[in-house]
Amino acid sequence: MSTEDFQDPETSRGWHLLRAQALVAGHGRVTAKFFDVGHSRVLPWPRRPEAARLIDALGDPDRDFDAVVIGSSERAFYGSQFAAMAPLFEHHEVRLWLPELGGPVDPSLAGHEELMILLGILSKREIARARLRARTAMTVQAREQGRYLGGRPPYGYRLADAGPHPNRAWARRGARAQRLEADPTTAPVVSWMFAQRRSGKSTARIARALNDAAVPCPSAADPDRNPHRSGGRWTLTAVGAILANPRYTGRQVWNRQRTDQELIDPANTALGHRGIARWNPPQDWIISREQAHPALVGEADFVAVQGMRARTTAPGRTSLLAGLLHCGVCGRRMDSCWSHDRPAYRCRHGRTSATGPSPGRTRNAYLSEDRVLARLPALLLRLAPDTEPADPEAAASRLRAENVTLTYDPADQILTAGTATGERIRIG
Structure with a gap:
């Protein structure tokens, strides 16, 4: 049973057991029970705790059963799971009993094998139909009704009662609908952030101002809904996420993220898939036609802010050594930058733009690219004496191909090349 929030586990366990007992009546009795709660049928047996315990029990020579009876085949076998489990049952000489077969x-019977294949397909179809119906209904609820569909309320909002639940059966049980309303403490912060960005302030400057003013970040303002966050301080990512969230215009937005299924181990497909959350492109978002909650920013200002993306690299600017240079002070990879109209690299030793510099911290390390390019021919000759002279771009590609890293010591202004074999060459 996977939906423990909408079913009674004891009732579900009871009817599974009742069907199993009726099936084996006169043939045997149930000696052990294996019932997974809160785990989808999509998961292969080794990844369901109780099903995995059953697999372990199959290999126990002192087990007190010689057959396994299934109360509901569609809950037990999804897709091709029976084909993966059948050899294991056969190996341990354990019979499998199903209600569909009586x-x-x-x-060994073709009809039985074909039936199991069909039952797996029907189980998979049931999940696909339920998913399609749910997604279609949520699309209508978000776009046409502007309904709040759950999840954490965005920073700047809080949940408020919206009257009886639209589903009459749920309403009779006392369920209430919810909606978003402006939080009097955090909503002004959001409006201020959009105003600052609209006036040309960078996300880094906004984050620094919030941290300097000791404004609680989203996870600190709502720790109960953010147990996975540290709640330390504002970051550029947090500021950027707020400035890119269209729900602040007062419209309900759904389907900003999706879950892709990827194989856990391509070499062992029996382990099944795992869900990977990814962002959908804006054209796939479902946005309500009308405003569904108070707006914290005007739509025109929101659109203008989206067009103020900072450009990391100007047209025509390239960094040939990006990713090759490391800092000799802290060991971090040096960032590409542009200094005095020339490509360069810097290291801030872990400091981010969201925090102000501490008085005693180590000064940033800067290195212009032309100083490094001038040393590359000598480096290549030391690595491979028979190497033909190469232009800077080809030399950088050669270093990447041979996994050579360059470490810069800003104190002595010396470059050290480290090869894949651990050999280090000083070229400064």
């Missing part, structure tokens, strides 16, 4: 499965 008795044990005989893999």
Whole structure:
């Protein structure tokens, strides 16, 4: 049973057991029970705790059962899971009993094997239909009704009662709908952030101002809904996420993220898939036609802020050594930058733009690219004496191909090249 929030586990366990007992009546009795709660049928057996315990029990020579009876085949076998489990049952000489057959499965019979394939397909189809119906309904609820569909309220909002639940059965049980309303403490902060960005302030400057003013960041303002966050301080990512969230215009937005299924181990497909959350492109977002909650920023200002993305690299600017240079002070990879109209690299030793510099911190390290390019021919000759002279771009590509890293010591202004074999060459 996967939806423990909407079902009674004891009732579900009871009808599974009742069907199993009726199936084996006169043939045997139930000696052990394996019932997973809160784990989807999509998961293969080794990844369901109780099903995995059953697999371990199959290999126990002192087990007190010689057959496994399934109360609901569609809950037990999804897709091709039976084909993966059948050899294990056969190896341990354990019969499998199913209600659809009224008795044990005989893999040697073509009809039984075909039925198990069909049941797996039907189980998969049931999940696909439920998912399609739910997504279609949520699309209508978000776009046409502007309904709040759950999840953490965005920073700047809080949940408020919206009357009886639209589902009459749920309403009769006392369920209430919810909506977003402006939080009197955090909503002004959001409006201020948009105003600052609209006036040309960078996200880094906004984050620094919030941290300097000791304004609680989103995870600190609502720790109960953010147990996975540290709640330390504002970051550039947090500021950028707020400035890019269209829900602050007062419209409900759904489907900004999706979950892709990827194989856990391509070499062992029996382990199944895992969900990977990814952002959908804006054209796939579902946005309400009308405003559904108080707006914290005007739509015109929101659109203008989206067009103020900072450009990390200007047209025509390239950094040939990006990723190759490391700082000799802290060991971090040096960032590409542009200094005095020339490509350069810097290291801030872990300091971020969201915090002001401490008085005693180590000064930033800067290195212009032309100083490094002048030393590359000598470096290549030391690495491979028979190397033909190469232009800077080819030399940088050669270093990447041979996993050579360059470490810069700003105190002595010396470059040290480290090869994949651990050999280090000083070229300054």
